[in-house]
Amino acid sequence: MSMRINLNRDWLLRGEELSCGPECAGTVLNREDGWLPADIPCDIRQPLLAAGLINEPLEGLNCFDSEWIERRSWWFLKRFTVDEAFLAGEQIELVLESLDYGADIFLNGQAAGFQLSAFYPFRKVVAQWLQPGENTLLVRLTTGLERVSAEDMQPYIMSSEEDRRPGRGDKRKGFLRKPQYSFGWDWNPRVATCGIMKDIWLESYRQATVRWIHVVTEKIGSGAVLSFQIEAENFHPFATREARLDLTVSLAGERIAAQSEPILLRSGLNRLTIRMHLADARLWWPNGMGGQPLYEADLALDTGGSAAD
DSSP: OOEEEEOOSSEEEEEEETTOOGGGHHHHHTOOSSOEEEOSSEETHHHHHHTTSSOOTTSTTHHHHTGGGGGEEEEEEEEEEEOHHHHTSSEEEEEEEEEESSEEEEETTEEEEEEOOSSSOEEEEOGGGOOSEEEEEEEEEOOSGGGOOHHHHTTOOOOOGGGTSTTSOOGGGGGSSSOGGGGOBTTBOOOOOOEEEEEEEEEEEOSEEEEEEEEEEEEESSSEEEEEEEEEEEOSSSOOEEEEEEEEEEETTEEEEEEEEEEEEOSEEEEEEEEEEETTOOOOOOTTTSOOOOEEEEEEEEETTEEOO
């Protein structure tokens, strides 16, 4: 069974000059004053509003008064502790589900990675940088516009809301993998921002884990044949590992099918398929034509008598 430490609470935020890049991480980390409290998920405007440093940008013309946000770099800082039991895992990963935008990530002063999209998670093996006791996680973000030059845009023709409504839109946004509407749309003013969305956690794994599962209905009649497509990872760097997949399907809290499959996990990622037959499968009907029963599937990966995931 994996162990997880949620890191969403008790962050600090500060702004620096836009020119203060990742090479300034050590200097920023040592600053004592000027930090604002924050919890994740959080964009930079929430702590600024709470501290009275900006006014609500969606009211009146306030959005123009806070455009200075776009000309700063923004730094999120989190201090947290881990114990020896957590560090004993075979693999420890740091996961930040959504970073907006152009994130530089530092763990205990070491550069842990860089993320250039808000639309997929940052995931990194970090055991080599963690230590028992207190640790620090520092994330640098910007709105991203400074990454796009006139030369980048020159070969392309792009439309923007600013062509019809001055002060809304920015053609540079098309080069950034982040929510486009934050630079202005027909329904909102320009409120460019950056921040950390969704959740952040550390996870310590033992032996193996299930990374992904997808269920496909292969046949349907009086019964149904389901195909469970599974991606499992064995963390041992070179050895195979005997394991067992235990699959159960329930409806309204009642278990209606169960199946166990012995498997042999190679080192690294393994792609597996389990097929299961459901007798008297209940169908999902459009609204007004019948019920919408929801089945629940539970998958457990067992490695040598202990549940790995």
